[in-house]
Amino acid sequence: MTSHQPIGVFDSGVGGLSVLREIRRELPDEDLLYVADSAYAPYGDQSADAIELRAVAVTELLLARGAKAIVVACNTATGAAARVLRNRYSVPVIAMEPAVKPAIEQTRSGVIGVLATRQTLASDTFKQLLARLGEGPEILLQACPGLVERVEAGDLEGEGTRALLAAYLEPLLARRADTLVLGCTHYPHLGGLVGEIVGPRVRVLDSGAAVARQVHRRLAEAGLLAPPGRAGTERFWTSGEPIKVAPVMERLWGAPLELHPLPREAATPLFGEGAALVVQGAGCGR
Numbered sequence: 001m002t003s004h005q006p007i008g009v010f011d012s013g014v015g016g017l018s019v020l021r022e023i024r025r026e027l028p029d030e031d032l033l034y035v036a037d038s039a040y041a042p043y044g045d046q047s048a049d050a051i052e053l054r055a056v057a058v059t060e061l062l063l064a065r066g067a068k069a070i071v072v073a074c075n076t077a078t079g080a081a082a083r084v085l086r087n088r089y090s091v092p093v094i095a096m097e098p099a100v101k102p103a104i105e106q107t108r109s110g111v112i113g114v115l116a117t118r119q120t121l122a123s124d125t126f127k128q129l130l131a132r133l134g135e136g137p138e139i140l141l142q143a144c145p146g147l148v149e150r151v152e153a154g155d156l157e158g159e160g161t162r163a164l165l166a167a168y169l170e171p172l173l174a175r176r177a178d179t180l181v182l183g184c185t186h187y188p189h190l191g192g193l194v195g196e197i198v199g200p201r202v203r204v205l206d207s208g209a210a211v212a213r214q215v216h217r218r219l220a221e222a223g224l225l226a227p228p229g230r231a232g233t234e235r236f237w238t239s240g241e242p243i244k245v246a247p248v249m250e251r252l253w254g255a256p257l258e259l260h261p262l263p264r265e266a267a268t269p270l271f272g273e274g275a276a277l278v279v280q281g282a283g284c285g286r
Helices: 017-026 048-064 075-088 100-106 118-122 124-133 147-152 159-174 187-198 208-221 242-253
Strands: 007-011 032-036 069-072 093-095 111-116 138-143 179-182 203-205 234-238 259-261
Touching (some): 017 032, 017 187, 048 069, 100 124, 100 203, 111 118, 138 159
Parallel strands (some): 179 203
């Protein structure tokens, strides 16, 4: 493994671009690979076993293309599969953690709202996070079905999206939450709308920048930072239909991009009992 190899990043769809953007800011010299697993989105309503299948399949693809580290830019996939990926592969695997600890440090009212998918809130990883933090401010958990699909469709400001988001936010505000944690990488793309609904006195936090700093630390510790003084590149894949996904990704990324279809070897059967993993190549030792 060499420092010239790229960093692999994946999410259930376009949401992880919020993390990819922070990685680009933190590490301008690095080459980045991004997989939007849009054909299988949203992960948040799927079983842990199904999410694990997709995480392994996409990681195999990224490793086959030379990734020196894997970033699981998805809170749901973190809860379902990060441990499996770390046990299975020798490359650094950096995953998400909702910004609950910073929220505890910043709240004034003593009430925090966490917006996430059902799967994230039910995961052992999230429960362990809350247990580590111990007693303190009141933490309100709000599952947000439907928001991921809104972002995947590029509907960031429509009345339907606003109404759905308001329905999730208003109960938290009614209980005096003054700090909100966006516990899904899709949700920062709705940050402008969130700000309009909650107003300037409510802090809104996500963990994208913290993850980017962790990627920097892990690569530095392993001696894998790209040589300085070069402009890093980005390459993009999707398991969805590129002609449909590309306009949304370009809007969220803020620049034109070339989007490739995910190769057949990164496919798994559709979610369901008895699904077998269909991948070839890249295994342990990379």
